[in-house]
Amino acid sequence: MKKLFAFTSVAALCAGSAALANDELLELMNDPTQWVIQTGNYANHRYSGLDQINRENVGNLQVAWTFSTGVLRGHEGSPLVIGDTMYVHTPFPNIVYALDLNDHGRIKWKYEPQQDSSVIPVMCCDTVNRGVAYANNTIFLHQADTTIVALNAETGEVKWTAVNGDPSIGETNTATVMPVKDKIIVGISGGEFGVQGHITAYDMETGELAWRGYSVGPDDQILFDENTMSLGKPVPANSSIDSWEGDQWKIGGGTTWGWYSYDPDLNLVYYGTGNPSTWNPSQRPGDNKWSMTIIARDADTGMAKWVYQKTPHDEWDYDGVNENILVDKEIDGEMRKLLVTFDRNGFAYTLDRATGELLVAEKYDPAVNWATHVDMDPASETYGRPMVVADYSTAQNGEDVNTTGICPAALGTKDQQPASYSPQTGLFYVPTNHVCMDYEPFRVSYTAGQPYVGATLSMYPAPDSHGGMGNFIAWDALAGEIKWSIPEQFSVWSGALATAGDVVFYGTLEGFLKAVDAETGEELYRFKTPSGVIGNVMSYEHDGKQYVGILSGVGGWAGIGLAAGLTNPNDGLGAVGGYAALSDYTALGGQLTVFKLPD
Amino acid sequence: MKRLRLALVFGAVAGLASAGGATENRGLPGNGPAAYKEDGRYFTEDGVPTYFIAEDGTVDWLTFSGFRRYHAECHVCHGPDGMGSTYAPPLKDAVERMDYYDFVYIVSNGIQNVDVSHQNVMPTFGQNKNVMCYIDDIYVYLKARGDGALQRGRPAKREDKSDAVASFEAECMAGG
Numbered sequence: 001m002k003k004l005f006a007f008t009s010v011a012a013l014c015a016g017s018a019a020l021a022n023d024e025l026l027e028l029m030n031d032p033t034q035w036v037i038q039t040g041n042y043a044n045h046r047y048s049g050l051d052q053i054n055r056e057n058v059g060n061l062q063v064a065w066t067f068s069t070g071v072l073r074g075h076e077g078s079p080l081v082i083g084d085t086m087y088v089h090t091p092f093p094n095i096v097y098a099l100d101l102n103d104h105g106r107i108k109w110k111y112e113p114q115q116d117s118s119v120i121p122v123m124c125c126d127t128v129n130r131g132v133a134y135a136n137n138t139i140f141l142h143q144a145d146t147t148i149v150a151l152n153a154e155t156g157e158v159k160w161t162a163v164n165g166d167p168s169i170g171e172t173n174t175a176t177v178m179p180v181k182d183k184i185i186v187g188i189s190g191g192e193f194g195v196q197g198h199i200t201a202y203d204m205e206t207g208e209l210a211w212r213g214y215s216v217g218p219d220d221q222i223l224f225d226e227n228t229m230s231l232g233k234p235v236p237a238n239s240s241i242d243s244w245e246g247d248q249w250k251i252g253g254g255t256t257w258g259w260y261s262y263d264p265d266l267n268l269v270y271y272g273t274g275n276p277s278t279w280n281p282s283q284r285p286g287d288n289k290w291s292m293t294i295i296a297r298d299a300d301t302g303m304a305k306w307v308y309q310k311t312p313h314d315e316w317d318y319d320g321v322n323e324n325i326l327v328d329k330e331i332d333g334e335m336r337k338l339l340v341t342f343d344r345n346g347f348a349y350t351l352d353r354a355t356g357e358l359l360v361a362e363k364y365d366p367a368v369n370w371a372t373h374v375d376m377d378p379a380s381e382t383y384g385r386p387m388v389v390a391d392y393s394t395a396q397n398g399e400d401v402n403t404t405g406i407c408p409a410a411l412g413t414k415d416q417q418p419a420s421y422s423p424q425t426g427l428f429y430v431p432t433n434h435v436c437m438d439y440e441p442f443r444v445s446y447t448a449g450q451p452y453v454g455a456t457l458s459m460y461p462a463p464d465s466h467g468g469m470g471n472f473i474a475w476d477a478l479a480g481e482i483k484w485s486i487p488e489q490f491s492v493w494s495g496a497l498a499t500a501g502d503v504v505f506y507g508t509l510e511g512f513l514k515a516v517d518a519e520t521g522e523e524l525y526r527f528k529t530p531s532g533v534i535g536n537v538m539s540y541e542h543d544g545k546q547y548v549g550i551l552s553g554v555g556g557w558a559g560i561g562l563a564a565g566l567t568n569p570n571d572g573l574g575a576v577g578g579y580a581a582l583s584d585y586t587a588l589g590g591q592l593t594v595f596k597l598p599d
Numbered sequence: 600m601k602r603l604r605l606a607l608v609f610g611a612v613a614g615l616a617s618a619g620g621a622t623e624n625r626g627l628p629g630n631g632p633a634a635y636k637e638d639g640r641y642f643t644e645d646g647v648p649t650y651f652i653a654e655d656g657t658v659d660w661l662t663f664s665g666f667r668r669y670h671a672e673c674h675v676c677h678g679p680d681g682m683g684s685t686y687a688p689p690l691k692d693a694v695e696r697m698d699y700y701d702f703v704y705i706v707s708n709g710i711q712n713v714d715v716s717h718q719n720v721m722p723t724f725g726q727n728k729n730v731m732c733y734i735d736d737i738y739v740y741l742k743a744r745g746d747g748a749l750q751r752g753r754p755a756k757r758e759d760k761s762d763a764v765a766s767f768e769a770e771c772m773a774g775g
Contacts, residue, residue: 073718074685092718117713121722125675126686192675279671402753438753442667445772450727456670458679458753559685564678588685 022181025135026264028082032500033541035081038131038176039418040497040538042262043326046420047498048539052546053597054501058515058524061595064547067105069590071095074534074555076416077131077176078495079592080139081540082153087139088592091555092120092127094143098156101542109156111141111149119145119167122193122449125557128174128534130259130416135179136204142186146173150207160207164188164200169448171195178260178269180299183210185269187256191319194251194277194452197291199269201302211302215254215273215290216240222290222304223297229306229356231384243287251446252284253277254291258321259418263337266354268296268305270324270339275317279410280441280454281395287312292320294341294349296356306356311345312385315394316370316439317410317455318345323418325428326353329478340477342419342430344412345386347374350477358384362480364414364473365432367407367462394439394455402440402456409437409459411491415557418536419475422498425518427483428475429504431492434462435469435566460566469562469580472496472506474521484521489580493558495536497548505548507533509558510585513550513593531589532582534558545596553590554582627651631748633659639761640735647699648735650743656756660764662749663757665740668733672724680751681744687719691744702738706730732771 028036032049040046053061069075073091080087085108086099093115098108120127123144133140138159139151146165149158164186165171170193178185183201191197197215202208213223218241228235236242241249255274262269273295276288292311297304311318325340339353346368350360361374370393371386390396392406411433419430437459444454461469470488475481494507502518509532515525532554539548554563565581627633633641633651641651641659651659669681669690676687683689694702707725724730730737743749 071718072716117711117718117720118722120718120720121676121709127718440667442671443772444671444729447727447729450722450724450729451672451675453671453675453729456667456753457674458670555685560675560678561684563684564680564682564689566679582685 022135022179025179034083035078035538035540036134038077038080038133038536039259039261039323042264044259044261044323044418045325045423046418046495046536047422049500050539050541050546051500052541053499053503053548055503055517055524057597058501058503060597061515061525061527061548062598063527064594064596065105066594067099067592069095069097069553069592071553071590072588073553073590074126074128074559075551075553075590076128076174076534076536076556078536078538078551079549080132080134082134084542085153087132087134089129089132089141090590091129091553092123092144094129094141096132096139096141096151096156098153111151111156113141113143113147113149115143115145115147116167119172122167122170123172123174123189125560126555128556130174130176133177133179133184135184138204140177140179140184142173142175142177144172144174146171146188148177148184148186148202148207162202162207162209165190165195169193169195173257175257176259178262179204180262180269183299185260185299187258187260187271189255189257191253191255191274191277192451192453193449194253194446195255196250196252197254197256197273199256199271199297199302213297213302213304215256215293216244216249216252216288223302224304228304230308232355232357232378235307240289243289245285248284251277251452252288252291254293256321258416259323261324261326262299263326263353266337267299268353269299270294270296270326270353272321272324272341274321275314275319278444278452278454279317280399280444281313281315282399282441283443283454288314292318294324294339294351296353308351308356308358308384310343310347310349313395316345316406318343318412320344321416322412322414323416325419325421327421327477331359331478338477340428342414342428342475344408344415345370346408346413347386348475348477348480360477360480364430364475364482365408365434365471367434367436367465368413369405369407394441399442400440402438404438405436405463406439407436407462408433409435410439410457411435411459411557411561415493417493417534418495420496420498420504422504422518424500424502425498426476427518428477429496429498429506429518430473430475431494431496431506432471432473433469433491434465434471435459435491436462459561469566472516486516486521490562490582491558493534493556494550497537497539499539505537507535507537507550509533509554509562509582511552511554513537513595527595529593530591532559532586548595549592551592554586554588558582629654632746638763639758640764641739648739650739650748652743652748658743658749658754658757659739660758660760661736661739662743663754664733664760665736665738666754668729669737669740672727672730673737681741682751687721690741694738694741695745699738703734706734728772732768
């Protein structure tokens with residue numbers, strides 16, 4: 001019955017118009033037997049409605065089958081399952097495999113793009129890719145070199161290609177794309193190369209550019225109008241260029257490589273913009289708008305409906321791209337359409353997603369110290385701004401001064417690794433970093449296509465804590481409280497999955513897939529996969545059986561920052577090198593592992 | 600041929616011994632590779648830039664500066680403290696295998712190792728002033744790490760920047 005449903009859906013997609021395709025995609029997202037979008041659904045819940053694997057039996061989980069991707073690099077994202085086919089992607093060179101689930105994962109087709117290898121070194125922090133997208137019987141791949149490819153989902157044949165950026169000036173891609181109605185929404189990377197970040201919509205059928213909204217620049221480039229709101233007020237004209245000195249916005253960063261979300265009723269696309277370039281704040285006075293900002297844009301026109309800048313004038317590389325999770329909850333007796341984000345800067349924000357009103361901003365790791373709190377008083381001049389602690393301000397301390405003991409580190413309390421939301425428990429499950437840093441900014445010059453960084457960082461596990469570099473937490477977004485927290489030796493760099501079986505899955509950098517009780521956090525199962533996990537857990541059903549899949553392959557920023565282990569020079573010579581080195585636990589890999597219950 | 604070209608191109612950048620100027624402290628204390636100091640920089644007997652670490656742990660300016668520049672320009676691929684990452688090899692070991700001239704050549708021109716099982720590509724930094732104006736700094740820092748003379752982390756104590764180094768830096772960063 002479920003298979004029949006899947007079949008008719010795909011058939012309808014082939015025949016239907018693109019606008020209809022969005023309705024069909026929505027329908028597919030609601031079918032828990034499939035995994036049709038990287039984020040689980042448009043709301044970024046990463047929740048599976050399947051409950052065959054549950055807290056009672058998950059301890060019996062076993063490996064069902066495995067697949068080697070043939071690439072030994074950081075494997076982020078996850079496979080998709082549409083009907084009887086699984087789509088698996090790889091890091092550079094960005095191979096896509098279509099695997100036949102009816103025939104032991106036989107390769108139905110393989111697509112391997114030809115990309116100039118000179119793109120490899122302009123990708124900051126490994127050649128990761130966060131996976132393909134599906135709509136309208138088409139698989140969408142956004143390659144490292146910013147080429148977007150539409151592939152026939154049945155045959156792998158190329159339907160169209162489009163080019164979104166120029167790697168020779170440091171524009172690259174690591175993210176997935178989001179299909180919305182008759183368009184696909186696409187981001188860009190390169191914040192450490194001084195690019196001008198943007199989000200772009202392409203026609204799903206033809207690849208033609210429909211609209212592009214920059215993160216920084218004049219109003220006609222950032223697509224702001226008189227109706228664009230921020231914190232309850234209209235945004236004045238020239239808001240971005242007035243917050244930079246001279247032409248600095250042209251190399252201002254604000255890249256868009258995170259996970260996007262979409263509210264079909266409001267027709268708004270939500271995403272976060274990254275850090276301003278350079279990392280030396282003294283070289284770019286001003287608020288640097290609209291870097292580090294949550295932006296809500298109209299899906300049809302790209303016009304900005306509302307914006308909220310989380311970290312004005314970033315001084316710590318708190319790259320604000322993290323995913324925005326959409327939930328509906330009751331506040332003071334009234335149902336509200338909410339947006340929850342766990343920002344790199346260590347604050348978890350809850351906003352009204354229709355208006356952008358700021359409702360909650362609380363630390364989700366007690367170690368966070370760079371700001372005391374976010375000003376929540378609408379009457380205040382600093383409403384909505386973080387109250388920065390002078391001791392930890394790399395701008396106030398200035399160039400060539402080493403500011404020490406800042407928490408979190410530039411990795412953020414959470415990086416892109418996506419959280420999960422369970423409508424069953426009402427809790428968010430968040431993979432986090434528990435790392436602090438010393439940060440010394442200094443003057444750098446800009447050269448197109450060359451790194452534009454301008455700061456030296458030393459990172460180390462949060463002091464006076466459990467000594468590990470990560471936590472996996474359950475978060476109550478209304479109370480702004482941690483419900484439980486599991487200490488981890490390394491940062492948790494894997495996307496979580498909550499299920500209707502009251503189980504939450506996540507991977508660890510040592511390579512474990514772990515299953516924990518959604519209510520208590522108690523560990524119920526663990527299995528060590530061949531390499532460290534920075535991919536996201538997904539689940540699907542085939543022939544009446546529930547499966548859980550995860551990509552292994554250590555790398556990414558975690559593989560660079562943690563491979564050799566961290567040190568804390570402040571601990572004195574005896575302790576230097578005393579922290580765990582990831583290279584003691586795992587080596588490069590590239591494998592999909594799929595789990596099931598015993599027959 | 601390669602050496603000759605390097606010497607021509609980078610002789611000025613590197614501030615090699617032939618540059619002249621005030622030579623001081625011949626017969627430096629300790630067991631380090633530094634044979635003499637000139638204009639705030641240290642050199643081996645062969646006139647190759649190197650580090651100098653005093654008995655109390657004070658590092659020379661270039662080693663400290665190299666720590667900073669390494670962690671801005673190289674660290675995002677090669678990991679903290681020259682230790683390597685899942686993405687790129689440890690440079691503290693690379694400088695033990697190759698000499699100063701080969702190091703400068705590779706940084707300037709890049710290097711590729713791409714085949715079925717490798718996807719390693721280092722870009723060319725020859726036009727990047729943030730790297731090339733500090734190439735000696737980065738080299739001597741990594742050499743100190745590779746020789747085991749310098750522990751991981753930020754050096755606690757350092758010499759001051761000499762006027763000669765400061766004016767070289769200003770000229771190099773301003774130059775075309």
